[in-house]
Amino acid sequence: MPLKAEDLRFSVAPMMDWTDRGCRAFHRVFSRHARLYTEMVTAQAVIHGDRQRLIGFNANEHPVAVQLGGSDPALLAQAARICADFGYDEINLNVGCPSDRVQGGNFGACLMQQPALVGECVAAMKAVVSIPVTVKCRIGVDDQDPEEALDTLADILVAANVDALIVHARKAWLKGLSPRENRDIPPLDYNRVRRLKARLPHIPIALNGGITSITAGLEASEGLDGMMLGRVAYHQPELLHEVDPRLYGTPAPQPDTFAALEAFEPYIAAHLEAGGRLSDITRHMLGLFGGKRGSRLYRRRLATEAVQRDAGLDVLHAAIDEVRTRLDRPEAA
Template structure:
């Protein structure tokens, strides 16, 4: 993929997961992956603790803030605030199927109202100079995916949207939990490919069900990017391959051990500021998955990092469970 320098690899916005500590860790593993915040609602940004909700490290760039909402005026004001914070891009959520999101009239239910989404995009574009993008589904409930996705895409692109990130599964808002909606109904990557064929000059990125980097690059062929969510979070080792395989550049670190060593100053600074080790290490549990000692590594972080006053020695001990098994294996 190295010849496609405009091709993006992104890590999806995930509630409770992609906070600033998670993003700092993922940035240690890849210089080029695009990182996303958790979804933040426009009213929360306008009325809430902005530093807590939006603060991020300059090292996280490129980083995108994802907004939730359906009021054009509020979204425009929130977009201005986010741009002033220094984000590289703003993304509007038109894909989340959760009841809480549905109740607030944003997320996937907005697939039913392309004109409203377009009005929101136009207001945000008028408010900021940075790109504004849309993350959507191929449709919801009984919608025909050919008509629904085309209608949404055409409306938001006419309003100035700069990129579409398409989760290639319908959001089923009636009778399925968000967890069940991760498997049902089936993924339809071909529908996203047809959208790209119809709109060849529009940047279109694929999301949904991509379990490995191989899967992602294969499914994303002919598109402008791929976005992984749970797979990248639960198996962060794959992020060490992104810069080389997607961009033809050297990985930032030789292996996961080197990445942990490089990440230690960030962890130390958090601890010195009064933070807990668990705030950060909860995002690191998937590292070394499948390797000898991985269970001990996870157990050490999951239990000892919660102890008040836990420090870097816990991270050292956890990584040592892998390193020691590796050394013994090499000796044998």
């Protein structure tokens, strides 16, 4: 089941503690086509943990990919098979996270230093699943030469029949920088990713890192197969409203943010009915209405009232009305 050209055109990055199933369901009401990724989950957790809690998802999240963390080919193969059976559209291997905890488990960005092992991991997963297996990586780590490091990794992955690469166009510094600093301090090098694509034109390659808008992403990913946005998509979810019309030539699922929220209500109601808290979902919605009158009051209501144990949809309605009722007023909130 190979990746199609449009599969990598736009995706929302896997982000720990953020891109859970509630977040993905929320993002889906803004775009039918955006490819959504889970938080990273380790192969060991998939095999031994509560699978429904860790990798369960709603059918309306498709297309959706699961990101695995690990470095043991046999365990990754077992986890990949489980995830494929759950119905995911893609298995992605994390070769980009620089956190100390991830390094301690010998996965994430530190695997840039073990490209042969990454190839074995991909080959092992490809051998047991029919869905695409992809890798998200950096251009290098620490004192590696990005030209040599990225080419070496890519060549080994091509030999392992990887289906696509998603490249965060920065180095990761495993010592001396925090994960947050690793997202901002190492300089971006989009041209390095373009050179990789020019050398491997038959391999789908998407760009990640520092993209602040759809327009900026189209410019940065010129000559590549797509873009992956992370924190900007999370903090400015209305940006996803542009994805379908601008990148896929189809209308957005809903005409505006208010309609999208109305379409999302049944999901929230089901979550509450199952015993979940309103804030489990609304924490992903705080970035809505940025710059609009009433947006501060909207955020304040959700931040203070949605966290209450008995908070229901009436709290969300009241927060939305802080913006809706001020749309035509001349004064700011």
